[in-house]
Amino acid sequence: MIDLRDLEGRWRLDRVIADARAGVTGRLEGAANWHRDAHGLIQEEAGTLHYGDGLPMQATRRYLWRAAGDAIEVFFDDGRPFHTLPPPGVEAVHQCPPDLYRVSYTFDLPQSFTQVWQVTGPRKDMVLSSRFTRL
Template sequence: MGLCLADFEGCWRLSRRIDDARAGLTGRLEGDALFAPGQGGLVLTETGRLCYGDGPPLNAERRYTWREEAGGIAVFFEDGRPFHWFSSDAPETRHDCPPDLYHVRYDFSAWPEWRAVWQVSGPRKDYVMESHYTRVTGCGGVPER
């Protein structure tokens, strides 16, 4: 299945689980992901409520920019630094952030639902984070795809 950047535009329901082996805790985030035009591509804004261990729920938000590049999608941090590149034909990649290593596997087999599974390891981190995205239609004036 060949996906292009425009296939992601719009609103998604986000459900995330974080299994933190180092801390011995599990986190859950329920929220939304919006892919909206901007910054030469699509700006992904994820918002939600994070419950981590027994702590009180926290509001969480993060942003990335996704751009079409080299036959796939290049992902950038909010400040413009490169993060990683992937395509539907090459859905696994990594980001080296010494001393930790981030490995991601995207799964588009149930499109328009999709998942991203991050395995993060190193001297400071040891967790698996699985995010599940489900299309939401007719949100905020963003066209349906």
């Protein structure tokens, strides 16, 4: 199992978004930074999103990562629960009715890790594959 200290620092972020419902592929290129706060880590992402034929746009995300016993819990920046980091080979689930988000992680620390989200439901059908490489 990883420790929050394993994530601390700056990472290059490369994300591919395969949106089957819209028939569009997108990509995000940028950076992610995990830095300490009083309760764990704050993850901040920033990059340029290219989505289909649209003009590039700036995109940002912010999450809170917290140690919870032997687990790591991830929260939205407003404190709402997002998901618990799953053990290797297992998916975590986040329900956002009516859609379902499933995520798996593959860690090759200290240099890189991947995160793959599968989003299904009546409104969405996409796969978001992110690779984080330590800077």
